[in-house]
Amino acid sequence: MEVDLVALGVAAGAACVAYVMAAARVVKQYERGVVFRLGRLRDRVREPGFTMIVPIVDRLHKVNLQIVTMPVPAQEGITRDNVTVRVDAVVYFKVVDAADAIVRVEDYRFAVSQMAQTSLRSIIGKSELDDLLSNREKLNQGLELMIDSPALGWGVSVDRVEIKDVSLPETMKRSMARQAEADRERRARVINADAELQASKKLAEAAHQMSETPAALQLRLLQTVMAVAAEKNSTLVLPIPVELLRFLERGAGPARDEEELHHEPHAVKPPLNTPVTNATAMPAMPDLPMPVVPESPAALSDPAHGGHESLDDERR
Structure with missing residues (x-):
């Protein structure tokens, strides 16, 4: 009898241990537990720590509340000023309501990714190229509002959205x-x-x-x-401007006139009505006989003209 009681106690203990092991769950600090009992959502969301569920009846879904960094694939579009660009971005979001993230949307990650891609295309079409390149802060805020509006119904909150890169065609570059x-x-x-x-x-x-x-x-x-000579040139060409000569002439003109006035004797000026005559007259030149030039060389040797006699007389 005692043996049977001991065996029954051991079996009951083993069953309790198995039940506890099947019903025990651990929820981490950054997670929340959503329990479905026979398909119905339990109102109470399980907090971090140790918790128990009913085996086979309850199902526990853990939802991560950490901020998720999701890259948005590059989207190609045409801006408002008709420029073809490729823009990629990154979305930071987190789950704020674990029950809505499980119940209201099948896969909240995929839903946020698709919403980010469509919103990015819409932003590209509404913006100009200069805004995409220089005014990104405003575009990031607009893109965040476009994604966050439907995501709130899924229990998801978009923390921020950043445009990473804007690729332009080579011709545009x-x-x-x-x-x-x-x-x-x-x-x-x-x-x-x-x-x-x-x-x-x-x-x-x-x-x-x-x-x-x-x-x-x-x-x-x-x-x-002096400035030119400091460079140790072998030949120095010095142009003298005409203005320098003019300035020097103007400066030296008054001094020269004063010096001439001091050293030049005073001349006696004739009366206004007295005629001016030359003090000295040129002497008259005496009348000189003009030399006789023969008409031709033959006349010198002609006896009729006495050419030889005149020569003999001169010799004597």
């Missing part, structure tokens, strides 16, 4: 590169023109200042010579 280069060249020309304008104004002021003091121009020329 070359066009944008040429546009950027032309814009930078335009700005460089404007800056150079502004610098030339400012330099011309300063040079005009300097020229006006040097015109009042000609010696300043000469000093400036000497400074330029």
